[in-house]
Amino acid sequence: MRTILRLTFCILFGYTVNTNCQSKMVKIKGGTYIPLYGRDSMQVTVSDFLMDVYPVTNQEYIQFVKKNPKWKKSTIKKIFADGNYLNNWKSDFEIGNNQSNKAPITNISWFAANAYCECQGKRLPSIDEWEYVAMANKNIPDARKLKNYNEFILGWYEKPKTFNNNIQSTFKNYWNVWDLHGLVWEWTSDFNSVLISGESRKDVDNDSNLFCGSAAVGTTDLMNYAAFMRYATRGSLKAKYTMRNLGFRCVKDIKNEKI
Numbered sequence: 324m325r326t327i328l329r330l331t332f333c334i335l336f337g338y339t340v341n342t343n344c345q346s347k348m349v350k351i352k353g354g355t356y357i358p359l360y361g362r363d364s365m366q367v368t369v370s371d372f373l374m375d376v377y378p379v380t381n382q383e384y385i386q387f388v389k390k391n392p393k394w395k396k397s398t399i400k401k402i403f404a405d406g407n408y409l410n411n412w413k414s415d416f417e418i419g420n421n422q423s424n425k426a427p428i429t430n431i432s433w434f435a436a437n438a439y440c441e442c443q444g445k446r447l448p449s450i451d452e453w454e455y456v457a458m459a460n461k462n463i464p465d466a467r468k469l470k471n472y473n474e475f476i477l478g479w480y481e482k483p484k485t486f487n488n489n490i491q492s493t494f495k496n497y498w499n500v501w502d503l504h505g506l507v508w509e510w511t512s513d514f515n516s517v518l519i520s521g522e523s524r525k526d527v528d529n530d531s532n533l534f535c536g537s538a539a540v541g542t543t544d545l546m547n548y549a550a551f552m553r554y555a556t557r558g559s560l561k562a563k564y565t566m567r568n569l570g571f572r573c574v575k576d577i578k579n580e581k582i
Contacts, residue, residue: 346573350372353369356451359551359554374498377490377572378572379427379439385418388416389416396409397414409431411429431510433514444575456496477548486568509570515561
């Protein structure tokens with residue numbers, strides 16, 4: 324039924340399902356974890372799901388745009404993307420001189436990333452799903468307390484233009500997922516639900532939450548500055564925004580899927 328609904332979505336909105344360029348996926352075993360933001364160290368439960376091994380590449384997105392002209396650089400509607408959408412591409416189907424087909428697609432809005440995933444029969448990961456997988460290093464599922472883990476991530480934030488590097492250029496983590504850190508930032512489905520002032524993630528309508536001082540009050544680990552940077556960045560975004568170092572990858576619900 325879920326597959327049928329996604330196919331209907333694509334047909335209604337002028338998308339097609341491209342089954343030839345779907346990224347390899349791996350199974351993520353669910354569990355519980357304490358996110359950076361929560362109340363009274365509240366644990367969050369994450370169910371089993373599948374995640375793309377790599378972020379979506381320029382080459383994959385070109386194929387999507389060819390089959391779905393609504394998302395071309397020259398015809399994208401302003402309500403779906405700002406003026407920097409694919410601005411590093413030469414034309415609708417050609418990337419820039421300094422880009423690689425195997426580099427992650429960037430300058431992409433949430434609307435475009437969401438449409439791509441939907442038309443692969445997938446979806447964008449939730450913040451909790453992304454953070455749950457991203458807290459792993461090469462050897463263990465939760466490396467957040469390790470000094471070298473956070474130093475690596477913070478060191479990446481200081482490096483310019485890593486988004487031009489090819490996928491598989493950083494490290495494969497415990498779950499066999501590549502490049503969650505060290506390449507690009509990544510969209511999540513609920514990116515705008517991260518900065519809170521009350522008892523619920525829905526309580527986000529407060530300008531003071533945009534500033535680091537007030538936002539830090541709700542963190543469960545004040546030493547986890549690497550994660551705090553991600554949450555702060557997500558909180559500054561709108562769905563039509565694009566950034567030269569912001570890409571995405573897809574996930575899929577594991578129910579009724581053959582592993």
